[in-house]
Amino acid sequence: MSALDAAPDRSNRLLRALMRMPVDVTPVWLMRQAGRYLPEYRALRAQAGSFLTMCQTPELACEVTLQPVRRFALDAAILFSDILTIPDAMGLGLSFLEGEGPRFERPIRNAHDVASLPVPDPLKGLRYVPDTVRLVRRELAGLCPLIGFAGSPWTLATYMVEGQGSSDFRRIKGMLFDDPMTLSALLSVLVRAITDYLNAQIEAGAQAVMIFDTWGGSLAAHHFLRYSRDPMAAIVAGLKRSQDGTPVPVIVFTKGGGSWLGALAETGCDALGVDWTVSLASARATLGGRVALQGNLDPLALYASPDRLRAETEAVLRDFGGGTGHVFNLGHGVLPDVDPARVGLCIDTVHAFQRPA
Amino acid sequence: MSALDAAPDRSNRLLRALMRMPVDVTPVWLMRQAGRYLPEYRALRAQAGSFLTMCQTPELACEVTLQPVRRFALDAAILFSDILTIPDAMGLGLSFLEGEGPRFERPIRNAHDVASLPVPDPLKGLRYVPDTVRLVRRELAGLCPLIGFAGSPWTLATYMVEGQGSSDFRRIKGMLFDDPMTLSALLSVLVRAITDYLNAQIEAGAQAVMIFDTWGGSLAAHHFLRYSRDPMAAIVAGLKRSQDGTPVPVIVFTKGGGSWLGALAETGCDALGVDWTVSLASARATLGGRVALQGNLDPLALYASPDRLRAETEAVLRDFGGGTGHVFNLGHGVLPDVDPARVGLCIDTVHAFQRPA
Numbered sequence: 001m002s003a004l005d006a007a008p009d010r011s012n013r014l015l016r017a018l019m020r021m022p023v024d025v026t027p028v029w030l031m032r033q034a035g036r037y038l039p040e041y042r043a044l045r046a047q048a049g050s051f052l053t054m055c056q057t058p059e060l061a062c063e064v065t066l067q068p069v070r071r072f073a074l075d076a077a078i079l080f081s082d083i084l085t086i087p088d089a090m091g092l093g094l095s096f097l098e099g100e101g102p103r104f105e106r107p108i109r110n111a112h113d114v115a116s117l118p119v120p121d122p123l124k125g126l127r128y129v130p131d132t133v134r135l136v137r138r139e140l141a142g143l144c145p146l147i148g149f150a151g152s153p154w155t156l157a158t159y160m161v162e163g164q165g166s167s168d169f170r171r172i173k174g175m176l177f178d179d180p181m182t183l184s185a186l187l188s189v190l191v192r193a194i195t196d197y198l199n200a201q202i203e204a205g206a207q208a209v210m211i212f213d214t215w216g217g218s219l220a221a222h223h224f225l226r227y228s229r230d231p232m233a234a235i236v237a238g239l240k241r242s243q244d245g246t247p248v249p250v251i252v253f254t255k256g257g258g259s260w261l262g263a264l265a266e267t268g269c270d271a272l273g274v275d276w277t278v279s280l281a282s283a284r285a286t287l288g289g290r291v292a293l294q295g296n297l298d299p300l301a302l303y304a305s306p307d308r309l310r311a312e313t314e315a316v317l318r319d320f321g322g323g324t325g326h327v328f329n330l331g332h333g334v335l336p337d338v339d340p341a342r343v344g345l346c347i348d349t350v351h352a353f354q355r356p357a
Numbered sequence: 358m359s360a361l362d363a364a365p366d367r368s369n370r371l372l373r374a375l376m377r378m379p380v381d382v383t384p385v386w387l388m389r390q391a392g393r394y395l396p397e398y399r400a401l402r403a404q405a406g407s408f409l410t411m412c413q414t415p416e417l418a419c420e421v422t423l424q425p426v427r428r429f430a431l432d433a434a435i436l437f438s439d440i441l442t443i444p445d446a447m448g449l450g451l452s453f454l455e456g457e458g459p460r461f462e463r464p465i466r467n468a469h470d471v472a473s474l475p476v477p478d479p480l481k482g483l484r485y486v487p488d489t490v491r492l493v494r495r496e497l498a499g500l501c502p503l504i505g506f507a508g509s510p511w512t513l514a515t516y517m518v519e520g521q522g523s524s525d526f527r528r529i530k531g532m533l534f535d536d537p538m539t540l541s542a543l544l545s546v547l548v549r550a551i552t553d554y555l556n557a558q559i560e561a562g563a564q565a566v567m568i569f570d571t572w573g574g575s576l577a578a579h580h581f582l583r584y585s586r587d588p589m590a591a592i593v594a595g596l597k598r599s600q601d602g603t604p605v606p607v608i609v610f611t612k613g614g615g616s617w618l619g620a621l622a623e624t625g626c627d628a629l630g631v632d633w634t635v636s637l638a639s640a641r642a643t644l645g646g647r648v649a650l651q652g653n654l655d656p657l658a659l660y661a662s663p664d665r666l667r668a669e670t671e672a673v674l675r676d677f678g679g680g681t682g683h684v685f686n687l688g689h690g691v692l693p694d695v696d697p698a699r700v701g702l703c704i705d706t707v708h709a710f711q712r713p714a
Contacts, residue, residue, distance in 0.1 A: 177661035221636035259615035279578035304534035
């Protein structure tokens with residue numbers, strides 16, 4: 001008997017909802033639930049010195065992962081890490097400049113750069129990640145499941161080619177238009193690296209995995225299918241979909257992908273993350289129950305008054321309506337200066353909601 | 358007989374396509390076709406001193422409007438102006454800081470600020486706009502039609518409340534959540550002001566008008582309907598839809614609105630602008646020919662090699678397919694450092710394309 005077959009509670013309601021099984025209350029977790037808005041995070045960060053040190057030190061990453069789960073009635077922990085650990089392990093030289101976001105010392109610019117890219121062994125250069133997963137699972141002791149994650153190939157390629165965040169994606173789109181073979185080669189390496197990385201997380205104990213396609217929404221529809229959706233589908237096809245007899249659900253989230261939900265379901269994932277511009281009712285109508293949905297409160301609603309936050313949270317739940325297959329989340333990450341009390345209110349509102357049959 | 362009933366040529370093919378009438382070749386114009394990428398624009402700008410001076414001096418605005426139409430075989434001129442002329446005429450004190458974008462000296466923060474907002478008479482404080490329209494029409498002498506435009510109520514409200522561009526729309530969303538009456542009052546004033554402003558442009562000779570909803574895509578679906586779509590519908594309902602017996606088509610463009618096309622068609626507009634993330638074929642399937650479509654080449658394609666730019670341009674045309682109701686455009690504005698030769702190549706490719714029956 002798998003853990004999913006037990007009566008729904010905090011230990012399994014996320015996984016049951018992702019597999020579209022009935023739950024007692026809608027499960028909830030929040031993107032960036034471990035982060036700067038928590039005073040205990042800021043205290044640890046001040047000690048650790050840098051964000052990367054926190055990601056790369058299993059004891060620290062484990063502690064940060066657990067912080068929000070201790071404070072709130074969250075139905076999942078999500079690994080504290082960064083989507084850029086893979087390019088860092090490929091030797092691109094990642095750094096985070098305060099207030100400026102990530103930057104690579106050695107960005108990818110041409111076929112030669114791609115040809116020399118290694119596929120990192122997740123048990124060697126990225127070993128701190130499965131080590132963190134194992135530590136978190138031990139500490140959680142079954143309280144709630146742990147979600148592992150990675151960035152999508154297109155999203156990682158964007159950072160690797162631009163060298164940093166970008167407003168118009170000029171370099172990566174230049175490669176797409178005028179050197180598509182090199183882009184395809186880069187995406188192939190990333191598919192292999194991300195598949196290995198997520199499988200290592202699953203083998204270490206991650207009970208669900210999520211692929212963050214932060215920049216897929218920058219693409220024209222036909223390019224999205226080829227350069228973001230298809231590589232994600234290749235990853236999904238290569239993942240270990242169960243561990244010790246229990247399914248390991250896969251969540252795919254393309255920010256700004258609201259008009260491509262049907263195409264995204266074809267990746268073979270179990271659930272789609274959706275941002276707050278999507279009506280969950282319309283998404284269900286489009287998808288006809290093929291996948292579960294995860295989302296989608298506007299992160300800015302966490303700045304509203306308590307009454308209004310409660311109403312906005314309930315509006316998301318009502319928009320989804322009855323039946324199975326909803327995981328409550330924000331449509332994007334928790335912002336750094338949100339009041340933790342508002343986060344708690346949002347979570348408690350989800351659990352108190354009387355779901356329609 | 359209206360100008361639309363004549364055989365299609367440069368003088369009427371845009372208007373015919375917007376009204377879903379047959380055309381000889383697909384009409385094309387480009388958002389921000391008059392702008393910094395043109396050396397003749399930069400020369401005039403250097404003389405004029407400021408961007409606002411160019412907008413507010415009919416002779417200069419007329420000259421800038423005409424520049425791209427002289428250089429390229431464009432099927433429309435679009436009024437050279439800015440969406441923020443209305444809040445400027447309301448007394449908010451608009452300025453443009455080099456490299457920083459627009460800023461208001463006196464932003465709107467509460468019910469009191471909204472209560473004292475005047476609805477500007479477009480024939481007084483904004484008189485330079487209809488004056489420019491008349492001048493352009495005279496200079497064009499029927500060569501191609503002139504498109505007028507305005508920002509959407511939500512988009513103008515965003516700038517007016519934030520006081521400048523914003524990455525997370527914190528102030529305007531704060532108003533939406535916790536002072537929705539004030540937001541509704543602000544949007545009502547803007548609906549009246551924009552309706553008057555567009556009607557003044559139509560009366561002065563604008564042959565089509567477009568509503569730019571640049572920031573509607575920042576909203577949750579249910580808020581979008583109420584705070585952006587509905588106010589746009591109110592404007593459309595109040596517009597003069599014909600002039601001297603010829604229809605004046607209305608185009609509505611919500612950037613990032615690809616998953617709301619059905620709801621946008623309900624504004625009563627004649628055509629929808631769509632950004633490059635939308636598949637035109639899917640959009641047609643969704644809309645069933647209720648409105649024409651305008652778009653949607655990724656503006657970054659203008660940096661690609663000539664061969665690739667040609668292929669991407671043709672991909673947009675093929676995605677739309679046969680039949681009536683397509684106006685070629687970018688999915689957003691021309692970027693400031695594009696090579697004008699690429700713009701010309703794109704336009705010529707559209708006109709040379711053999712449209713399926």
